[in-house]
Amino acid sequence: MPIYEFRCTGCGQIQEFLLTRSSEQMEMVCRQCGGDEMERVMSQVNYAMGESASSSAAAAGPSATTRSCGPGNSCTTIELPGHTR
Template identity: 65%
Template sequence: MPIYEFRCTRCGHIQEILTTGSQGQLSIVCEQCRGEEMERVLSRVSYVMGRSASSGADSPRVTTKSCSPGNSCTTLELPGHSR
């Protein structure tokens, strides 16, 4: 069962929705403002297997920030090719 994140285009609130393949058409409503105009957002990975002993450029970096009142969003930057 995949978990998807959606952002309300009206108030900006981000919420997670657990879905199953048997649900068919799913109506999503914002938990904050009850708006029905939601857009799916790309989720970032928050899991790392193993960890380097050094904290140099080859190590993953975790950044946490407030994304809405009472909620925090965590970003994981993995080493590798950058644009």
């Protein structure tokens, strides 16, 4: 079931709500201030693909390596966790 994040327009508190088709019309109330005006915010995604993806690699985050690509030039390689070439 999808969990969505909403921000209270009154106090700015971000909260999660579990929504199903039957609860789409449910009244969402801020647990901090009691306000009932909420706006949906874009949530971060936890996504890994491929067989080489592991929870430790996903938790490590992206890394960047800078190397020399010629006189006076440098190149940067960005490694994304869970992605193989």
